[in-house]
Amino acid sequence: MSIITLASHSSLQILHGAKKEGFQTEIVVDKKRQSFYKRFPFIDKFHVYSNEDEAVSLINNIQDSIFIPHGSLIEYIGMERVSKIRIPIFGNRSLFPWESNQEKKMKLLELSKIKTPTRFSDPEEVDRTVIVKLPGAKGGKGYFVARSKGEVKDGIRRLLDKGMVNDQREIIIQEYVIGIPMYFQFFYSPIFRRVELTGIDIRYETNIDGLKRLPSWISQEPSFVVAGNIPAVARESLLPAVFDYAESFVATTREVVPPGIIGPFCLESIVTENLDVIVFEFSGRIVAGTNLYIDGSPYSWLYWDEPMSVGRRISREIKLAKENNRTSEVTT
Numbered sequence: 001m002s003i004i005t006l007a008s009h010s011s012l013q014i015l016h017g018a019k020k021e022g023f024q025t026e027i028v029v030d031k032k033r034q035s036f037y038k039r040f041p042f043i044d045k046f047h048v049y050s051n052e053d054e055a056v057s058l059i060n061n062i063q064d065s066i067f068i069p070h071g072s073l074i075e076y077i078g079m080e081r082v083s084k085i086r087i088p089i090f091g092n093r094s095l096f097p098w099e100s101n102q103e104k105k106m107k108l109l110e111l112s113k114i115k116t117p118t119r120f121s122d123p124e125e126v127d128r129t130v131i132v133k134l135p136g137a138k139g140g141k142g143y144f145v146a147r148s149k150g151e152v153k154d155g156i157r158r159l160l161d162k163g164m165v166n167d168q169r170e171i172i173i174q175e176y177v178i179g180i181p182m183y184f185q186f187f188y189s190p191i192f193r194r195v196e197l198t199g200i201d202i203r204y205e206t207n208i209d210g211l212k213r214l215p216s217w218i219s220q221e222p223s224f225v226v227a228g229n230i231p232a233v234a235r236e237s238l239l240p241a242v243f244d245y246a247e248s249f250v251a252t253t254r255e256v257v258p259p260g261i262i263g264p265f266c267l268e269s270i271v272t273e274n275l276d277v278i279v280f281e282f283s284g285r286i287v288a289g290t291n292l293y294i295d296g297s298p299y300s301w302l303y304w305d306e307p308m309s310v311g312r313r314i315s316r317e318i319k320l321a322k323e324n325n326r327t328s329e330v331t332t
């Protein structure tokens, strides 16, 4: 059996882990990027595409394999094409449409009784500092912070003028929560029926993370473009609360989007000075912040006394499922 993924995001980690678990590894790669991926000896087979339709037909022609989705899949290939992938996918494919709709996404968090920032559906309602976001995982491009409804309206007008959005309704306006970001990376294992904490990261974003280097008299508007990730550990007393969130989230997805979350997910949070964890977003798949931990994280060592990246953890789950005739519990 082979493990296959789309070249980008966390594909190196996924295939490196698959190889460690004894699988054949295959990558579907844009022809412009193949020379980069050819540098890595753990990738056994290359399927090179020139356009996104071709990518999907290549994926569908790979026999006896499981496809691993990651955070860039829908951004690169598009929701419609992803729905045409016919080979088994690790995880719950019914979650994809939920993930790409901000309303539905926040609803899943709220149904899980997870604290989330106040949302404003109309700029007119804005009564505090807010962050204005664009839809989809665009790596924070175009986001802005506004202190009043006037600033929100001006900012939205600029985005419409630049063609970055087509309709005001696409835009998300959230209360700007003051605190520090922490992205809690989890893994739900149907095989062990447990939630594992696989790591924590912080996105390293330009220019907001550079602004603190400037003296306060030089002011500059913050932007939130992700350029990398920084590792973090949380004080241990925060962990029971985030585990409660994670377990409740798994239970909600099982009820609302059966069979629920399978494998990696991430609760993207701000921790306030009262140590409240406010979740502003979730990812239902492997996040790029897990690339920090190819050799395992401080948390993965608590479950596995061996180096265990999330990429490898996915393949371990598939391997155990296969050995126990339970593959249908980890794929859809």
Ligand code: ATP
Binding pocket: 117, 131, 133, 136, 137, 138, 139, 140, 174, 175, 176, 177, 178, 181, 203, 205, 224, 268, 270, 280, 281, 283
């Ligand atoms: P992606 O969706 O691409 O994975 P992301 O998960 O990092 O991005 P975004 O929602 O795009 O999350 O947020 C980008 C940045 O904005 C991060 O620095 C995050 O900490 C900050 N941020 C997002 N929402 C809020 C909020 N409600 N309050 C304070 N900061 C926020």
